[in-house]
Amino acid sequence: MTGRTHELKVDKTTIGRLEDNTFQIAEPSVSSHHCEVLLKGNDVLIRDLNSTNGTFINGDKITESPLKPGQILRLGQIEMRLETDSAAPTGGTPAPAPVKKQVDTTTMAMTRGVKLNELDSATRPAGFDAAGKGFSKKTNKVNRIIITVGVILGVVILGLLLFAFTRL
Secondary structure, eight states: OTTTTOOOOSSSEEEESSTTTEEOOTTTTTTTOOOOEEETEEEEEEOOSSSSSSSEEETEEEEEEOOOTTOOOEEEEEEEEEOOOOOSSSSSSSSOOOOEEEEOOTTTOOOOOOOOOHTTTTTOTTTTTSSSSSSSOOHHHHHHEEEEEHHOOOOOHHHHHHHHHHOO
């Protein structure tokens, strides 16, 4: 995935794990609808969409912030760098340079339509978690307690029924 780019052509680009995003990143640490990139003239604005793992620019967590060329945007385990083309057409009024996201050799990015088998062959950064498998699943202690109590009650009721039938 290193070296891949995604050109920002529309005013609003959504980024996330699901296919309905403009820029899909099928990586477990990226939320289903992680953030959106808004083009405001020559400025690029990043807005977090209440993502689970947060949106960061140069290591600082943001909810909404401008992204400048050369800065690193991190979504979960994925890092991207904003770059602009500096070449302007000759003659007339210079057009604004197209804005692209590109990664350097230490970061990863994916363009829309990446296949799942391409993700499996990617190198993951070391130390993301203890097992190197990304974020661990969230646990819900209340559900665990309810299930445990339900199993115990079921065993007690079953035992009482067996005891009652053996008395008859």
